[in-house]
Amino acid sequence: MSSHDVVIVGAAPAGSLAALVLARAGHRVALLDRAAFPRTKVCGNCVNPVAWDIWQQLGLTESYEALPHHEVTGFTVNCEGRFVFEQTFHSRRRAPRAIAREVLDDWLCREAQAAGAEFFPETTVTGVDPNRGTVQTSRGEFTGKLIFGADGRNSLVARQSGLMPPPRRCHRVAWQTSIPAPADLDNQVHMHLFEEGYFGYCRYSPTHAVISMVLDSRRTQDPFLLARRIFPRFMEQDWLRMNPITRAPARNGTGRVWLIGDAARVVEPFTGEGISFALSTGHLAAQAAIKALARSDIASAFKSYDRSHRRLYRRKVWVNAFVRWGLTTPSYTVRILRVMERAPAIVSFLSHRVHAT
Ligand SMILES: Cc1cc2nc3c(=O)[nH]c(=O)nc-3n(C[C@H](O)[C@H](O)[C@H](O)COP(=O)(O)OP(=O)(O)OC[C@H]3O[C@@H](n4cnc5c(N)ncnc54)[C@H](O)[C@@H]3O)c2cc1C
The missing domain is CATH 3.30.9 (D-Amino Acid Oxidase; Chain A, domain 2)
Structure with missing residues (x-):
């Protein structure tokens, strides 16, 4: 059995960012992913400019700028092969970037490890107990004062913790x-x-x-x-x-389990915002968890995370909806x-x- 302050399931943008922030604050973090990195995944590869603020706050701008990428200057919309309209993005300085997910996710996961997080690739989570703070995996059991479910839209952590809404057929x-x-x-x-x-x-x-x-x-x-x-x-x-x-949002947490990124809420891919929501919620949850661990008060720190999560989506998600x-x-x-x-x-x-x- 392996014991940590925070066990994070999923080493994509939400999980790796949270791991980085928590490890920098001196916490013992286990970052688990079923995949071997680098790995690709279904995505349009565009990183919304909101990410620039997060990189800046965490001193990652230079490192992010050095990643192989393509700068995106705008978009066109075409219907049944006919051009309809185009839009040039406002800011060239903080433009969206297209970056392969095998590059972006691997980079952020490495930054989390450099900050002190322990990464366990090829570790599939098979069970979660939100009350005891235990996670069953293909490599044995992990325990944490907190568990973050950052395992994407089909989150096993959300399902096993009773946080996922009843499934509705999505065609x-x-x-x-x-x-x-x-x-x-x-x-x-x-x-x-x-x-x-x-x-x-x-x-x-x-x-x-x-x-x-x-x-x-x-x-x-x-x-x-x-x-x-x-x-x-x-x-x-x-x-x-x-x-x-898309699916209905999950509840953000219960007991020792908090959800971040797509595990908590999924948006329509069209606007290219999923990665920035994943980063933002990973950041918010990590900041709240640092307070929870300092005061040994998980319940009130969760309330604060839950509030800030709702505020973030209330403010941002209406265009996507x-x-x-x-x-x-x-x-x-x-x-x-x-x-x-x-x-x-x-x-x-x-x-x-x-x-x-
Ligand atoms: C068609 C399409 C296009 C998109 N295009 C864009 C775009 O251009 N820009 C954008 O910002 N967003 C886009 N998105 C959304 C974006 O891909 C997601 O919002 C984003 O990847 C969410 O990040 P995450 O960290 O929450 O989880 P994910 O990226 O889903 O990662 C979850 C991680 O958890 C791991 N995992 C899952 N289950 C387990 C388990 N049981 N045990 C261990 N590990 C597990 C997985 O291996 C994975 O690494 C698109 C989505 C789709 C469907």
């Missing part, structure tokens, strides 16, 4: 693949909307581009068919798959696009809100 499925970037691919994210779903396409390195797609499985289960409509010479290749796309509503209500999608096409000020305002800290 939308995510797909992702990486392709050699054509020489004429610019610095924008290209969003393509179809009856069956949508995909985003952007360069994330000098040589490669990512296609991340959301499909309604009742209409089609084949991402290749949709990619082919826009890229007629697109070749058959491997795709990563993931679902659900509006976009999801527009995308999943086909009778409105075309009408909303028409309004956006004629009123670029609305697009500019919404895009600014998504990137505001």
Whole structure:
């Protein structure tokens, strides 16, 4: 049995950031992940500029700037192959960046280890007891004064702690693949909307581009068919798959278990905010946990985390919720696009809100 102050399940942005902050404060942190790092995952690879503030607060800006990346200058929206509108991002200085997830997640996990967190890769969590603070894994049992569930949208920690809402069928499925970037691919994210779903396409390195797609499985289960409509010479290749796309938020914690990142709440991928929410909630939870451990008062520190979590989403998530509503209500999608096409000020305002800290 291995004993720590905080056991964190999931070493992606939420878990690694929390591990880094807690380890820097002198706490014993176990960071567990079922994957061997570096590893890729389903994502559009775009990091929202909100992250710049977090890197700055933690002295990570220089290290982040050195990662291989591609600067994103704006986005286009296309419907059934027809260009509808484009938007250039406001700030060039703190622009969003496209970075491969195998690079971003591996980097942050290494920063957490450099701060003193113990990383246990290829360690699958199979059980959690929120009252005793124990975690069963493929490597044996871990105990913590606190356990953070940072294990993503299908969080086992949330399910086993009774925090996940009852499952509702989600017919939308995510797909992702990486392709050699054509020489004429610019610095924008290209969003393509179809009856069956949508995909985003952007360069994330000098040589490669990512296609991340959301499909309604009742209409089609084949991402290749949709990619082919826009890229007629697109070749058959491997795709990563993931679902659900969205689900009701979980409760943020119970007993010794707190949830962060996608484990707590999932947003619509279209606006590219999931990573920054994961980082922000990992940061908030770690700050509250430092107080909890100093005062041996988990209950009131949890209340403070829970409040700040709700405040963060209340302030930020409404654009994302509006976009999801527009995308999943086909009778409105075309009408909303028409309004956006004629009123670029609305697009500019919404895009600014998504990137505001
Ligand atoms: C199609 C699509 C496109 C997207 N594009 C973007 C984008 O461009 N920009 C953006 O900001 N967001 C995007 N997102 C959202 C983003 O990917 C997530 O919000 C983000 O990865 C959440 O980070 P996290 O740290 O909460 O968890 P995750 O990144 O989901 O990581 C969870 C970790 O937990 C580990 N884990 C899971 N279960 C266990 C277990 N039982 N035991 C041990 N370890 C476990 C996993 O191996 C993984 O490393 C997209 C999502 C989708 C579906």
